[in-house]
Amino acid sequence: MTFGKGCHLHLIDGSAFIFRAYHALPPLTRKSDGLPIGAVAGFANMLYRYVEGNKGPDAPTHVAVIFDHSSKTFRNEIFPAYKANRPELPEDLRPQFPLTRDATRAFNIACIETEGYEADDIIATLSCQARDAGGRVTIISSDKDLMQLIGDGVVMFDAMKNKLIDRDEVVEKFGVGPERVVDVQSLAGDSVDNVPGAPGIGIKTAALLIQEYGDLETLLERATEIKQPKRRETLVNFANQIRISKQLVMLKCDTPLEFSLDSLEVREPEPEVLMGFLNAMEFRTLTKRIADKLDVTPPPMVTAEATEAEAGPLPEALPFDHGAYEAVIDMAALERWIARIRDIGHVAFDTETTSLDEMRADLVGISLAVDAGRACYVPLGHRQGGGDLFASDSLSEGQLPMNAVLTALKPVLEDPAILKIGQNIKYDFKIMARHGIHMAPIEDTMLQSYALHAGLHNHGMDELSDRYLNHTPIPIKSLLGGGKAAVTFDRVAIVDAVKYAAEDADVTLRLWQRFRPALHRAQVTTVYETLERPLIPVLADMEMAGVKVDRDVLARMSNAFAQKLVQLEEEIHEIAGTRFNVGSPKQLGEILFDQMQIPGGEKGKTGAYATGAEVLEDITTLEAHPTGAQLAARVLDWRQISKLKSTYTDSLQNHIHPETGRVHTSYSIAGANTGRLASTDPNLQNIPVRSEEGRRIREAFVAPEGRVLVSLDYSQIELRILAHIAGIPALKQAFRDGLDIHAMTASEMFGVPVEGMDPSVRRQAKAINFGVIYGISGFGLARNLRIPRAEAQGFIDRYFERFPGIRAYMDETVAFAKSKGYVQTLFGRKIHTPEINAKGPGAGFAKRAAINAPIQGTAADVIRRAMIRMPQAIAGLDAKMLLQVHDELLFEVAEEQAEKLTQVARAVMEGAADPAVHLDVHLRADAGQGRNWAAAH
DNA sequence: GGGCTCACG
DNA sequence: GACGTACGTGAGCCCG
DSSP states (O other): OOOOTTOEEEEEEHHHHHHHHHHHSOOOBOTTTOOBOHHHHHHHHHHHHHHHHTOSTTOOSEEEEEOOOOSOOHHHHHOTTTTTTOOOOOTTTGGGHHHHHHHHHHTTOEEEOOTTSOHHHHHHHHHHHHHHTTOEEEEEOOOGGGGGGOBTTEEEEETTTTEEEOHHHHHHHHSSOGGGHHHHHHHHOBTTTTBOOSTTOOHHHHHHHHHHHSSHHHHHHTGGGOSSHHHHHHHHHTHHHHHHHHHHHSOOSOOOOSSOGGGGBOOOOOHHHHHHHHHHHTOHHHHHHHHHHHTOOOOOOHHHHHHHHHHOSOGGGSOOOGGGOEEOOSHHHHHHHHHHHHHHSEEEEEEEESOSOTTTOOEEEEEEEEETTEEEEEEOSOBSSTTOTTOOOOBOSSOOOHHHHHHHHHHHHHOTTSEEEESSHHHHHHHHHHTTOOOOSEEEHHHHHHHHHTTTSOOOHHHHIIIIIOOOOOOTHHHHOSGGGOOOGGGSOHHHHHHHHHHHHHHHHHHHHHHHHHHHHTTOHHHIIIIITTHHHHHHHHHHHOEEEOHHHHHHHHHHHHHHHHHHHHHHHHHHTSOOOTTOHHHHHIIIIIISOOTTOOBOTTSOBOOOHHHHHHHHTOTTOHHHHHHHHHHHHHHHHHHIIIIIIIHHHHTBOTTTOEEOOEEETTSSTTSOOEEESSOOSOOOOSSHHHHGGGGGEEOOTTEEEEEEEESSHHHHHHHHHHTOHHHHHHHHTTOOHHHHHHHHHHOOOSTTOOHHHHHHHHHHHHHHHTOOOHHHHHHHHTOOHHHHHHHHHHHHHHOHHHHHHHHHHHHHHHHHSEEEOTTOOEEEOTTTTOSSHHHHHHHHHHHHHHHHHHHHHHHHHHHHHHHHHTTTSSEEEEEEOSSEEEEEEEGGGHHHHHHHHHHHHHTTTTTTOOOSSOOOEEEEEESBHHHHO
């Protein structure tokens, strides 16, 4: 077909696909030879999705994927530094480039690259040709450098966001239409591509200037008329540089091409060619999916068969067949399953219960899986008449007695030769513990995923199944319903429960088959085996122990708070002169900034004024608005009390377990990317301590009669780790000498003696020390210290001058993250940083997170090691470890053994890094004890 | 259910 | 005069 009117050309930005694919996927390798193929796999998937998604009435008539040929182009002759600051390509990506071309050809799509030109120029040239021939063009990319091409039948489509980029979008981004984008980019420059532009002029200013003068040439000619002296000078002095920038930014529409548009006509893929490619890449899932679609039989996978002979069937090899799951309703059947488990030596194990709270949940059923597709469900506690208001409590028929089943399973679950595999198995471990079964050994697919993929995605079963098994399990909501009408699992019909529950065990088993070898390949087996897996029983015991909370203390505080709140509310209404909901930030904002006309109100993206504590604190100091100041101060008081009451004194009472009289939190091991734990239901890691009023809540956390609470917390653990990792001699020495580290920092920076130091000077140094751990920025420090930004930047500069190792650490860490896609703790934990090479503000976040993660993560590893060793160490004492708060461990111990416990626990904590890592800075733990947590801390 | 606010390390 | 920023969490409330 000759390209012309009525034709529609799709131009796919191949490089964008590749990088997106590379960063979206874990570092997959080809099974047979270890060739990195993650990016190719993602690329092929994206191409496939593109092909499938573009078959409708508006399907393209012509299509091509365009690649960059090499990094050196004609632009480097104009400006040698062009794209010079691009980070090195990851070493495992480069070998995948030719394979992405192969993939494109395998899909029977034209694959284009030209020496000396960027993909963008080819896209520009083809767009122009197609437009001139009267056709339409869709550029599939979100690259802003291509936006200059939009218009006259040319549009862009962002395939990631599934969104059309049209003229309006361009105006929003650049402040001008597509035809003037080049002008704005020439002025603003581009740090990513190293286009110089005009110094000090960004997109905003550039857009203003272009709007005013029409176009770049006119602007440069009339530059002397510009009123602002700085801008005028810049434009006059840098006119040449700006013109060079324009040459760099402007895409060429006359790239020499050795083919015609006609040759890009859409062609169906040829099944053998496509299958051959996918097969050679050993893309099991994609091969199967496309084979189904094309209705052809995939060729046998030679290498895979060899692997299967050694390791059993691969997880994706079998489809999920819900009908094949067995309901175990007689003891003979159960015994058959037990025999299978003993035979194979492992079992995926899952419990179904009536609640997510393990301390209150009743057991409803158990599922087991021994191999992919071979799973069963043992119903135990299903009840009749689900949903009926007068539902009887009698058990449904056809269920084995719970006692008999547990008695039969106990030897298996406790057999040291049989591995019990679970997804978040701490949950099932606790459920079984309440039935007198101590499961061991255990394995957790959630934690395997955490060791492999922290930072890439979450580790819930549904997500893992979607990602790694290409299978969406039955959603629990489809059985239980949602919201108020939700029922508990015991009301689910057994026939439905079998499918859901057995599937969970099946999925878990398949994930395990997949993750187990992956741990070795990613070299995180040690992390998983020493920092994740052994933590499960330790945390389960802590959670089951719980901490005693005195309800009366909380109730009294709640009452006092309630009265105080009423009083404050009245005062607030009086000052405002109107009644409103003090708890509504929206209403408060309107009162302060509209009604009372206090200046400086800033609206957020929802259109509501910001009324956070910082804003209110500023208002309290406004002398021009005494009523506003008073109101703000009262609201701050109200907020504090209200928070304490609702989040702590009220809510904690509801968490006191009716039988144990204690509060049992739940720790999530795979919640925080850095290796920290997270505490939920309730969160006992954020009990107030910083304010006097809040700290009193800790008085409600008590030890029973004859016992005391002992708290040990690491002193400055993150700064010590920083001193070690970054290798800062002055910091190390200060810790060795037991100095006040913040005062020492201040002394080094400002040249003042520690003796008789102004507390505010020390405070500033402290803020800087913390800032360094967080990936310091002038902006952040300025905001924290409430000083001008330039001053904050001055502090930072001086700090880096004084401790040059810190700068080096930060630069090295960011560079590492950029090339590897992750950072590591001293103990080998990987934290992925997928956004680190992104453009836009996301990169800034990712950079700081990358700087922080090894420090925070190493500290998290250290306390994990201490916790794992603790039960052994304190076994001879009448003591229990109860809580972890990131750098603190809380124990309950018989009064007369408090000293001994402190001594033992301190030794474990201070020696926790050894022998895996020898820190140049010793760790120190401070201890306290008392009848309640406030006294012990 | 998202946004805001605020509690902790 | 810029996109916008200190790192990591969880919970309760308001409001559409």
